[in-house]
Amino acid sequence: MQAGTGQVIVYIVDDDESVRTALARLMRSAGLEPRPYGDPARFLSEVGNIANGVILLDITMPLHSGTDVLHGLRSRQIVLPVIAVSARDDDDTRKSAREAGARLFLQKPADNQALLDAIHWLAGSAAQA
Secondary structure, eight states, rough: BBBBOBBBBEEESSSSSHHHHHHHHHHHTTTTTEEEEEEEEHHHHHHHGSSSSSEEEOOSSSSSSSSHHHHHHTTTTOOOEEEEEOOSSSHHHHHHHHHHHHSSEEEEOOOHHHHHHHHHHHHHHHHOO
């Protein structure tokens, strides 16, 4: 779960630049290492180089949905924990994210402390696996 500096790595996959910037700032302030991606296709093309971390994934992006990204992770046998986030909080969105492999679902805008707690919990549980 950690980079060479001992920090938990958080891969932020969101098409909204202001959201990525705010989340990266929050991660740094909490001692986490953010790695933002605005393009889900680029993230998937580089995912083979990802050894550990937690993925924070927007589910409702216009070109590549978060569920597409989750299916891409599964096809590459990447088993990093994923927190799905979306402004659309309905049963179908939560169900599709969960069925595609997300460990948790949070509605946007997520409470900062809840998000950090979820990241730490997933990072800890993945490290023990």
